Amino acid sequence: MKSKVELFLFYLNLIKDRYAKIYLHAAILLFITILVSALTTFLPYLMKLIVDSSNNILITDVIDKNNLILLLAISFSTAWVALKVLTWTTNIFSAYFMVNIEANIIFSSFANFIRSKIDFVNKTDTGVLNSDVQRGSLAFGQIIYTIFLVLLPVIIQFLLIISVISFKISLSFTLFFSVATIFIFVLTLMLIRKSGSYFNEIYDADNSQSKFFLEKVNSVYNIKSQGSGDFETNKFRSICQNYIERVFHGNLKIGMLMIYQVFAVGVFLTGSMIYSVYMFNSNQFTAGDFVLISSYIIELSAPLVLVSQNLMQTNGHFVSIEKLEKYFKSPKDAVVESSYQLEETYYRFQDVNYSVNDVEILRNFNFEITKGTFLVIKGETGSGKSTFINLLLGINKIDSGKLFFGDLDISNSFSSKIHDVVSFVPQKSFIFSGSVMENILYNNNLHYSEEELIAILKEFNLYKILVNNNISLNSPIDELFKFFSGGEVQRFNLVRAILAKPEVLILDEPTSALDSIMAKKVFDIIRKNVSTLIVVSHSDSLIKLADAQLHFPLVQSQNLVKSGS
Ligand SMILES: Nc1ncnc2c1ncn2[C@@H]1O[C@H](COP(=O)(O)OP(=O)(O)O)[C@@H](O)[C@H]1O
Ligand SMILES: [Mg+2]
Known part of the structure; x- marks a missing residue:
């Protein structure tokens, strides 16, 4: 865990010299994200109010009741539009943020490689270097993206949902909901630890394919002059076959880890639904409560699966930036x-x-x-x-x-x-x-x-x-x-x-x-x-x-x- 933090800080330092606004931009992104989470939580609550008001026998005046419902419905649609606009803003802004990070890492990799000692340079395969740089430069942005736009929103949303449920519905349900979610998180963390070596396997397969590809593409004249076109093509065919097998094998293992996750979330979904149906049937939940809770459950199950898959991918991204880091540690010319x-x-x-x-x-x-x-x-x-x-x-x-x-x-x-x-x-x-x-x-x-x-x-x-x-x-x-x-x-x-x-x-x-x-x-x-x-x-x-x-x-x-x- 410590080395992941160190690795993260290393890249942050690398980027911040040339992209000084990275913290400001990350803060803006975080702010928008919190707004999105708040609105996402608020919408089902509005829906509950609408349903409850329409069923409310205490409001006897039909005009009052209709006005109230109309008001709520308009608020609902306004909030919905605001939510979509904010999500759109997040997408545009995060695209800008990510490409800045990517370009800065590619730049630093270039500047660093050029200053490396010639022995290191000669030992480096350009195909492998190119793949490592492309993968690593995208990976760091992805890690930040996952933290700010996937993980944090779900955590914030979770906390908001918990507070809405505990204030408006019931404490025991809150407890059940929290324990189940935390259990899923812990399970995810345990599962992703296993995935590192599978990612390594996939990236190594990718690198050996790139190595062959770039070397031979740069030697087409020599290949033609030796009449060895078919010979090289056959060699590459078996390299590609091997690549397919290794990547599929790695992905299958990662997929197996992810499926545990889906089952866990499925159990959570079913359990919570049964719980709230029971509460509704025994008149402990109003119809509005039931609508609210089922929205939350559905709303949270998708991100939970998403989070777990993203965390798994994030682990892969850490493998990528670790692979790239070794170039930065190269011995340098003293100039x-x-x-x-x-x-x-x-x-x-x-x-x-x-x-x-x-x-x-x-x-x-x-x-x-x-x-x-x-x-x-x-x-x-x-x-x-x-x-x-x-x-x-x-x-x-x-x-x-x-x-x-x-x-x-x-x-x-x-x-x-x-x-x-x-x-x-x-x-x-x-x-x-x-x-x-x-x-x-x-x-x-x-x-x-x-x-x-x-x-x-x-x-x-x-x-x-x-x-x-x-x-x-x-x-x-x-x-x-x-x-x-x-x-x-x-x-x-x-x-x-x-x-x-x-x-x-x-x-x-x-x-x-x-x-x-x-x-x-x-x-x-x-x-x-x-x-x-x-x-x-x-x-x-x-x-x-x-x-x-x-x-x-x-x-x-x-x-x-x-x-x-
Ligand atoms: N970085 C290196 N690593 C290993 N061997 C090297 C390296 N650089 C040169 N050599 C070897 O040192 C010897 C001298 O090379 P070089 O100076 O290129 O010869 P030349 O006199 O033909 O210019 C050769 O045997 C070469 O293979
Ligand atoms: Mg010479």
Whole structure:
């Protein structure tokens, strides 16, 4: 129970930073809800008054009697309209409330995931993440909805009904009514505790289906190229079959728990009805009393079943937000805002040790990358070149020793300001949906005229794509960019990096998808624009131009030096 409260407060805290009015809105919702409950209780009471007045032998004046009944009937219909308007207001307002909660949780999940350490990110399946976020973001709103719009109204209504019955009808009936209702509540609470594991089963089944779906939908090209369409479809068919079985199985178990509930409410309904018929027959209840009580019994049995089913669902919602919470607990990158002084030395490694996955990449490594240097990093694939570059970008952290950028120690935490002067083109270059302009000025606040941008695109032989497709710099390329060739994407990425006007440009195999003439041309442009270059490359012509080299695997070459000396 405590952990559910903690979980609830965790999400409330998460949301309230960006949705500050959440408490006010919840209070308004609560207020409307109380009004609805009050009116719902008041209506049957009015009905009782109408029935009793029409039967009242004490009122002998026919005109008085008719006026009274008319008045009561008008009050009844007015109250009914008010009730429906209030219910409508609740629906509209709660829709607004819920979508705010949902959007805020999705936003927080995104912001949180982006700050998570790369190892955590790499281990996360996007299909599973997507399902967990969708489910969790809806679930928290549902929990609040259930509390404010299902549970509280029924409790309030119950209390109001109890007071009306105890004042207007009989204490013994009140007692019977209360005990039976409380018994049903307790039974519900006991039943829902069992349901958590069933929900987990359902959500896990859902996640494994999403996992397969998203992975394969993103690999249709590869599947087609392997001629494995039927193979994957058959695999997915059995995954779906398994999904159906697991979800149905889980729902059946939950349904079984709910049916106990329905029986309990049924017994309550029957018992109360028999009780009030007896009271009416023995003249202890008036006809009005009987109408009132039967309305209450019927009115309360439906919400009682609803409450129990909602509480069961709420337990499922708690399972969902618990599943989502684990992403929020992910290890985060330590990013600070610290400034630095850049003089001669840009990067400095001091006695650095660094391994990934038990493979030693750096051992007692001492090295400096100075201003204006052209450093080439070479070595066989899998020797740690890209991993090394991740250290320079703050994506990975060294195990021991010290790493500096200028005079700033970045051994444990990276400064977001370093990205102002360091640009990077990854081995797997990327284009996002949007326009060419948005892609080449990605996260870039410098000002360029269209002519300047077109000039640089022409230099990189990219402008012809715009001409051939008859599009401008600002046209959306959402459908087009998937057809760009590897070399085109790579050149767009190089343009993006150069437009950022960096002090240091880091390139991971930047010309791997370019032919040698294009590679030379591109490289000449890069050299003209950036002074300090760190390039992973196998190209002999590039290696010849370099001021310094690092040959991976470094640890092995260090060993060779040692064993040779
Ligand atoms: N996060 C990681 N977890 C496990 N192994 C990793 C991780 N990152 C890199 N590796 C492994 O480290 C080695 C170096 O990888 P990488 O730096 O990408 O090589 P390359 O020199 O080809 O760029 C490879 O064997 C790779 O599989
Ligand atoms: Mg690499």
